[in-house]
Structure formats: structure tokens, C-alpha cells
Amino acid sequence: MLKITAKYFRIWLLTATNALQQAFINRGTNILFILGKTIRFAMAIVFTLLLRNNVRQIGGYDSEMLLIFVLTYHALETLAQVFYRGAYQFGELIRSGSFDGLLTKPVNALFTALTGHPDINDAFFLIGSTSVTAYLMTTSSLSITPLSVFLYLLLFANGFLILTAVHIFIMCFTLLSSDVDNIMFAYRDVSRLGLFPISIYHQVLQPILFFIVPLGFMFTIPSQVLVGVTPTYNLLITTGFGIFFFWLSLKTWRWTLKKYSSASS
């Protein structure tokens, strides 16, 4: 198991090094991309700070708590984009027939397709945004205990597992219907509902945003634990759902792959 993990880590390191080299070829473009992401992050912070100065509470959460939710959302989403940028290019892999080449290699095709194009821009951005996030969290007036931090990190990892599963499901959808370009961006738009606690939305929406598009388990539960609010679902259900959802995504991927037939290569 350890040997397999080391092998895949070496493969990922190779692709990451290649991506870094590509980034330095297109320095101007990559600087602009980082700048754009910084603008987006800054405006989310500005908006949240505006709320802090003008709003006492939203759905039972004060503005300090809301800031944690916003930061958690950005951290998880950025981390996913660093590792899983390959999912965005999966449609092109299918249409060009390049995916067939991946299937013949002695490396798991899902791993290669999902992680084959790490986004170095987001990696650079993640460093800066994590620093800002850590600073804002530590200067927050919320009482954050070591236990809540530990549970937060555990649930953050669980959220990342669910996010991985979401990307795999989207790749399954793309595998079945390769003319769909917008599916990933449609998910990104829906996921913005996770910027704020899912529990503030209408009761009809909440089960959907927990169990169908599990934004609640990804973004809301970890933040609730960190800010000291009773989570909507307990840790057992949350982690159990994460493991189940990931298992389901792998099963779905295997099933989808059996249905796949190449158009060209």
C-alpha cells in the first residue's frame, strides 16, 4: 500500500513539476490569473466585512462566524482547484481521444485524469489566502479551542474527500456525455451557495444542499464546529456520509468506464 502511494505521489510530483515549468513559460498570463483570483477573494472579504459593520446577525450567525464560513469555502475550493484542475479539461480529453491513451497506461486513469494538471496559479494563491485566512481566524473574537480546531481539520479533510467525490461524479457525467462543457462550471456556481451556512436557506433547499449536492457537509459542518455552534448533523453522520459518498463516486466511475466507448484516438 505504501509502495503504491509512493508511486502515485512521484507521478503527481512529476506532473506538478511540469505544470510549474509551464507556468514560468507563461509568466504574464499566470500573474494575471493570480491577480484575478486575489480580486475575487478580496471582494468576498470586503463584502463580509461590510456585513460585519452593518449586520448584527444573519440566520442566527454573527458576522465573525460568517467570516469563518467564507474563509472555509475559499480554502476548500482553492485546494480542490489546485489538485483537480484536470477535471476541467476532461471533456477535451474525451473528445480528442487522448483519454484512450490514459486507459492503456499502468497508472489509474481516474488518478491521471483528475490530478494530471495541477493548477500552479491556485497553489500560489493558496499560500497567500491561507495566510490571510489564518490571520483573520486568529484575530477573530470567537473562542476557538484546540479541540474545535482538531475537529475542524478532521471535518475539513472530510469535506475535501466529498469534494473529490463531487469531481469524480462530474467526470462520470462528462464521460457519458462528452459534449457538455458547462457541467463543472455549473457545479461551481451552485457551490457558491456554500459561501454562507446552508442552514440559513429555505427548509426545502437544505436537504438538497446536504445530501444531493453536499455543500453542507463540505463547507457548513466544519465551520459550525469551529465557531462553536452545534452542527446541523453530528460528526458520525458527517464523516460516514463523506466515506459513503466517496465510495459511491468510485463505484460510479467504474460503472461509467464500462459504458465508455471511444469516438476517436
Added chain:
Amino acid sequence: MFSKYARLFTISWQAGLAYPISFALWRVRQIVATFMVLTLWTVMYSDQTSLFGYQRNEILGYIFLVSLIQGTVMATSLNGLAHEIYSGNISQLLMKPVSILKYLAVQDVADKMKNLTFILLESVALFVIFQPRFVMPSLPHLLLFIVWVVLAIIIHYWIEILFGTLGFWSPQTWGPKFIFFMLIEATGGKLFPLDVLPDHLQRLVYLTPFPYFSFVQTQLFLGRLDQTQILNHSIGIGFWSIFLGLIAVRIWRKGIYDYSAAGN
């Protein structure tokens, strides 16, 4: 002459619906974005009656309108123009007996009309869910509102042409475009009205054309502009539509002069 552009309009409309699932997902994305913002503001007003100088009905009306206007103004068929130029695909258009800028403009208008049709249908559903309240503006203001929306479309068209001209000289076109999208997201006024920003930030934003895409039009419709502001914004939107047009045409002509393609 008119008939060939009318035919082009029809063809562009049909081409835009060639991949219905992709188009449907695009519309889903737009609805979800608007739905998220409307939901968020609805929740924010559950504990207070007034926020940033807006009552609940006012803010919902604002978000509703700005989404409708921005959804129309920002819809475009010219996203891939730079790539078309750099790859040489535009050579075919250059040989056609049409003005290429008019050709692209007709395509863009067709795309906007197609999106507007669906936006109006989607708006009915959002209207039923969130029930924003509007007071119709006076006739002069309504006419001015329509003029400002048309000018916003023209400003956006020229900006898209400017981004397209990057393709004459470089394959790296998505960097500047990405910055543009982020700036629109930040300063377009869709997530929150720009007048909630501190004064110094507002002054900075008004140095750009971004507030003129949808924010000022919405404020005019909602009756939140006094006569001085109406005059200032009329000058501003007129300035940007002419200035960007002159710049775009000048750079476009330079690009066409330098352009060469082989093998098509």
C-alpha cells in the same frame, strides 16, 4: 444589405442552440447565481428591516433588475474571438462581402436576444418565488433607461472587440479576460449595490466602465438617482461608449493591417 444581416442573425441564433444541453446548463448557472444572491439578501433581511439604506423590497428589486440587465449585456458570442483570430479562422470572414465588425455585432446581438428571451422566462419563476416590488419609472426615465442599456451593450461589445484584438499579436488572451470577469464580478453590482462601498472605493470604481454595465441603469429604474447624477452618468456612459469604440476600431485596424494567415 439588410437581408444578409437578418439572415446572419437567424443563423447565429440557431447556431447558439446547436448544443442544447450546454446552453441549458449555461442558463442553469445564471439562474442559480441570481437565486443565490436573492436568497442571501432575503435571509439578511429576516433580522432587520433596513440595510445599507435599502429596504427589503428595494434590495430584491435591485438584485432582480441588475441580474436581468447584466445577464443581457454580458451575454456574448465573442468570447472566443481572440482564439479565432490567432488560429487564423477569421480569414474566412475577412473574405466575405460583409463588414467584419458589423458581422460580429449581429452575432453578438443574436446571442443577447437569445439569452434575453430565456432570462425573461426565468424571471417569471424568480418573480413568483421572491416577489420583488417595483414602481415603474416615469416615461422619460424609462426611455433613458432603455438608451442606457443599449449604450451598455455597445460598451460591452467594444470591450469584447478589444479583447479579441489581443489575438492579432498573442495566443495568451485568457489572462486579461479573466481579470475582466473578476472585475465585473467585483464591481458590476450584482452581489451588492455599489453604493454600499466606502466613498473612496466608489470613486475608484466610477473611473472604470463597469458600473455602466448594469448598476447605473438599475438605479435609474428604481428612482435612486437625482438629476445631477443622471446627467453625470449620461456623460459617463456616453464617454465610455465613444472612447472605447474609437480605441477598439483603431486597434482593430492596426491588427488587420498586421494580420497574416497561411494554410486556410
